[in-house]
Amino acid sequence: MKEQSKRGFREGLLWGAALALPFALITALLGYGYIGLKKTAVRRGWNLVEAVVASRTLAPGETLSVEDLEVRSVADLMVTADTILPAQLNASIGRRLRVPLAAGQVLHRDFMEGMTSDAEQGEAPACPPAETKPLSAEASKNILSIKRALAQEASR
Amino acid sequence: MTSFAKGIAAGLVVGHALVLVAALVILPFAHDKATSAWNLVTVTVIDKDIPAGTPLTYQLVAQRDVPEQFVTEAHVRPEQTATIISRPMPHALKKGEPLVYSSFALAGEVGGSDCE
Numbered sequence: 001m002k003e004q005s006k007r008g009f010r011e012g013l014l015w016g017a018a019l020a021l022p023f024a025l026i027t028a029l030l031g032y033g034y035i036g037l038k039k040t041a042v043r044r045g046w047n048l049v050e051a052v053v054a055s056r057t058l059a060p061g062e063t064l065s066v067e068d069l070e071v072r073s074v075a076d077l078m079v080t081a082d083t084i085l086p087a088q089l090n091a092s093i094g095r096r097l098r099v100p101l102a103a104g105q106v107l108h109r110d111f112m113e114g115m116t117s118d119a120e121q122g123e124a125p126a127c128p129p130a131e132t133k134p135l136s137a138e139a140s141k142n143i144l145s146i147k148r149a150l151a152q153e154a155s156r
Numbered sequence: 157m158t159s160f161a162k163g164i165a166a167g168l169v170v171g172h173a174l175v176l177v178a179a180l181v182i183l184p185f186a187h188d189k190a191t192s193a194w195n196l197v198t199v200t201v202i203d204k205d206i207p208a209g210t211p212l213t214y215q216l217v218a219q220r221d222v223p224e225q226f227v228t229e230a231h232v233r234p235e236q237t238a239t240i241i242s243r244p245m246p247h248a249l250k251k252g253e254p255l256v257y258s259s260f261a262l263a264g265e266v267g268g269s270d271c272e
Contacts, residue, residue, distance in 0.1 A: 008159035009166075016167015024175040031179060035186050042194035046223065060261065075226045077201075077252050099258040102228035110247050111258060140261035143230045147257055150239035 048073040052084040052092065054101040059141060062097050064112070069093075074106055082108040091115070100142045193225035200232040200240075202249040211244045212255075220252065230256045 055070040062068070071086045079085075084092050084107040095112040109115040139149035203218040210216070219234050232240055232255040240255060246262040249255075 005159040009163040012160040012163020012165075013167040013170075014163075015160075016164040016169070017171040019164070019168055020171025020175060023172055024178075027175050027179050031183050031186070034183070035190050038187060039190045042191050042223075046194075075222060077220070077222070078226055078254065080250060080253055082247065099261040100230075101258060102230040105228045105230045105256065105258065108247075110262060135261060143257045146261055147236065147239065150243065150257075150260060151236070154239045154241065 047076040049076050049079050050074075050086050051079050052086060052089050052107045054103055054105050054107060056103050057142070058097055058101040060097050060100055064092055064095050064097065066093060069107065072104070078106050080108070082110060084109060100140070100146070102143050194223045196221035197224045197227050198222075198234050199227055199254045200234055200237045201252055201254045202245075204251050206245060206249050208246060208248050209244050211242050212240055214241060217241075217255070220254070222254065227254075228256075230258050232257060 050071050051074050052069050053072045053074065055068055058064075058068055069089060069092060071089065092107060092112060092115070095114060097111060098113055099111045101107065101111065133153070135146060135149050139145050198219050199222050200217050201220045203216055206216060214237070217237060240260060243260055246259060
C-alpha cells in the first residue's frame with residue numbers, strides 16, 4: 001500500500017514537471033523578445049558601415065599585412081572620405097604606416113605612406129603655429145607617448 | 157488528496173520554481189551581453205568643417221557620445237582635449253568626426269619635414 005502510494009507520488013511529480021514545460025516555453029519566449037527589444041533600442045540611431053581597422057596595436061614604420069587588418073562594422077560617424085573601405089583593403093597591404101594605430105582603430109589613407117588623403121592632395125597641410133613644436137619621432141612611437149608629449153606641452 | 161495529485165502539485169511547484177530561477181540567472185546575463193558594447197562613452201569631435209593645417213581651438217571642438225565598442229585608446233576624450241588645443245590638424249576634418257591621437261603624430265611628421 002505504502003509502495004503504491006510512493007509510486008503514485010513519483011508519477012504525479014513527473015506529470016507536474018511536464019505540465020510546467022509550457023510555462024518554461026512562455027518564459028523563454030518572453031525573455032527572448034525582451035532581449036531583442038533591448039538590442040534594437042540600444043542600436044537605434046546608429047548606422048553601421050564596414051571599414052578596415054587595425055586588428056592589433058601597430059607602430060609607425062610597420063608594413064601592413066593581411067593579419068594586421070580586419071573588416072569591422074563601425075558607426076558611420078567614424079568613417080570619413082579618407083577611411084579605407086573593405087574594397088580598398090588590398091591596396092593597403094604592403095604599405096608602411098606613418099602613425100601608430102590602436103587595436104580597432106579605423107585606418108585612414110593618410111596614415112600610410114604613398115596614400116595621401118584627398119585633403120592633402122587638394123591642400124597642403126600648413127606649418128604648425130610658431131608656439132607649437134612638432135612631436136619628436138620618439139613621442140610619435142605609440143598612442144600613449146603621443147598623449148604624454150601633448151599633455152606635457154599643454155601643461156607648459 | 158491522492159498521492160498522485162500530491163505528486164502533480166509538487167511537480168508543478170518545483171517545475172515553475174526551476175523555470176523562474178533559470179530566468180532570473182539567464183536574463184540579466186543575456187541583457188548585459190546584448191547591451192554592454194553599446195554603453196556610451198564621450199569623445200572629442202570636431203564641431204565644424206576645417207581645412208588641413210587649422211590649429212585646434214576650444215571653439216572648434218565638441219563632445220559626442222559614442223558606443224564604447226567603436227572607441228579605442230587613440231580617441232581623444234573630453235578630459236584630454238587640453239592636450240590637443242593649438243595643435244594643427246594635418247588633414248581636413250568634417251563636422252562630427254572624432255579626433256584621434258594618430259593624427260598628431262602625422263602633424264609632427266609634417267612639422268618636422270618642411271616647417272622648421
